[in-house]
Amino acid sequence: MTADTQPYGGQAIVELLRRNGVDRVFTVPGESFLPVLDALHDAPDIALVVCRQEGGASMMAEAYAKTTGRPGVCFVTRGPGSANALAGLHVAAQDSTPLLVFIGQVPRGFQQREAWQEVDVSALFGSVAKWATDIQDAARLPEYLSRAFSTARSGRQGPVVLGLPEDLLFEHVEPIALGPATINQGYPAPRAMAQLSKMLNEAQRPLAIFGGSGWTADCRAQLQAFAEAHELPVATAFRRQDRFDNRHPNYAGDAGLGMNQELAKLLGEADLLIAVGTRLGDITTRHYELVNVPKARQRLIHIHPDPQEPGRVRVPDLAICAGVEHFAEAAAGLQAGPLPPERASWLTRARAIREAWQRPTQSPGPLQLGEIVAWLGQRLPPEAVISNGAGNYTLWVHRFYPFRALGSQLAPTSGSMGYGLPAAIAAKLAEPSRPAVCFAGDGCFQMTCQELATAMQYGAKVIFIVVNNGSYGSIRMHQDKHYPGRRYGTDLVNPDMVALAQAYGAGAARVERTEQFADIFEQAMTADRPFLIELVMDPSILRP
Template structure:
């Protein structure tokens, strides 16, 4: 078969059912092979960045590698933001790129970029395929690398002449994941450390989600009643109504919740790289605390903090081992106090004068089915979601730990393709929404019903907040123009509406839940309410 057909045949054997792309002439043999493959749906996007985000959101929601394709240097550069997001979010992704003809390499051919070198710093593995007969081998390695250890993106580039070659192709076995486990001695050391703890805390990360360990994690927490803080944008790692769940470590985390971690004497970090945001600029874990760091990647352990004990293990296997240990704990009162702090922060009665953003979250909680999936873009608007929405079902949150703008809309479409029976809604600011709003048309074209909320304050709110903190009243570059997003949505074939108050939003949300196609609800918000805890005026006064 030709090399393009071999790429598609391998994807079929691996169970790939969705591929995202912006088509390009450099990889036409792959596109042509997809024409004959009914088991794989090709989603043709409006922008490569949207395609990459869509594949990444699909991967998060489905647990399968997201596959995205683009052409040469221009398309590859456009989708690189999604590759970086997949790397920082530990999301398995296969990136297939067309490349210039082999004879044109090194001559600054049309759209030529040294793609494997371009992507190496932001992916797990990158390679240019120079021999057609090696495609099954290299594709197998790509799927293995993307899913093994700490998952992430891999990049393969194919010179267009290589894709046309006919060779005898030999396909091997599908990748079967391995699960490293802690040794008996390591389990005993963790037991010993926890046995002497007075105020332990768990930081629960995405590794728990990636290994499908949510049930094992809840069983472990039920048994030992240790307070749990979720890592940045891993809200659904434990149901938020669990008596041991005590908050989320992220942007704008309430000081009282951060203080819970500061008081802990033992910190058990599971499946988290202890990122800058989770650890509040690498400041919130101290040398006086005993850090037990469990992660599937030895590259992660010790990268941000020197652990008292570092254990390389799959999260699910480690949790199953920890559930089997038996000791008496003495911190029930500590856990109860931590939960009370969390409830005091989160469950304050909503006031009529609260910003509309706060009321929106209340109505989403009221009307969305419990297993709905929420995605969000980067921006201060997300602070209300992070602070007040209760994720009480697993696999219900898809968000970028990379903080990439433009993520929310395409990620929601990808998540809906992965979970067609779930309600999926995205939350975006007007800045991020406009970066990838063209993917609403993609959802219209493929009849993918997703609800998109746009919080419109006509500015880049997060940057404006930092601007006012450090350079009050010196506003530059952060004001945006007036855009009727709801009207643009209508012209793309979606349902669109603009709301200015709570009752209008509630009506629009209920209508969207009954609509069979995509809906864009544009929410006009007050610029003065710059974040959950601040107004522009309060920021200016704090500098005074």
């Protein structure tokens, strides 16, 4: 084979993406990886989505991974491009999402001279990514990319960053003789499952907390049946509400921001906690108060795909290193013995707590956000995708919207503002038949609102609901608590949201009263383009 017929580095990368099931790539183009862009030109089976800012591109890739169950892929340029992309990488790290970010790098001969836009990939991303490195040898591209896919998807999933020196992408390489990367997940040992079964059958007041990544519809159904058989109440971890049907009789509520005080009591009174997939982080445990560190008051069974996670913060009574899929398969084979007499009343109490909490509350003024969110729960099908970023408006969404299907919630556990808009676009591109609704505060929306242009370019008919209270509401709430009467730096002077959306070519309307919303939403559902609905909110209303 002559050099003219050998693939060059850019082509080799695209071929390796194809062999690992990648069908969409998100980017802001840069001259540092032009050979990859040229190779993508000849890859019609891999769609290219050109974004307006690298943070939006990496967030879209992260949300695409959550929606499809496959690694998200993002290409950005060095220096400022890679710094912008760090926002989505942090989401992927804290949300345990498989994400590959490729960074066009300065040529190898220029490295370590602080060349133009040079960045030290391992130093900048090493504390966030599971693996971050520069590739220095074109011949090793198959090795590096195979390891990248395997690392991103094995154990606790997460992001990987690969630097691509510009000159390497032009070099010719040998034809690729490599299939898709392997994925490694642990299986629960039979002895551990027997111990779990014994502990669960003995417990009077057990409670499960479902969270983490790596879920499938099948394993969710298996774990739902497991909960039913054992009369086990199930709470969901922070922003993991779609891990269990929120209308199921065994659902106890979400352990997140603004947690129901009655659910907090339930967590405290449980005599056994079964944590599946979740790390039991600070939000889910209300700053580690509900599940003590280093030893919980409750007996604790911790199931997690990372062997280093159980025991990292608190010592469990039983640790099981397993992916959620494999644990669900093993749990499906457990038989429930005669259940303790208190179990039925415990489950009834948990159900009542959740049902009371989901009734919409009333706020001052003509616009009732709780009623609007609850109405959407009735109007939208279970498979509809609801996304959000960060801010107090999310308290209404998480409390009053019933997440029913897996993949119906896209919300960053990292608490990243600006996430909801690019996430909803990615979800709509992944599955155009599913309704996609983004909630954003006025401050949150303006972090990534330029991606409205991306939605327009690719026909992503997302409905964006902007809750406008003219402030950084969650920050103002904490400011008022700690420094009453000294509000500073949290008020916003906003553009005309409707005019802004229309300038991008989207449909738009403003809602100031609850009764206006349903008709406007129906217009949005039938629109032939993205549609923004601005909800004018009284700035004094900061929580349900």
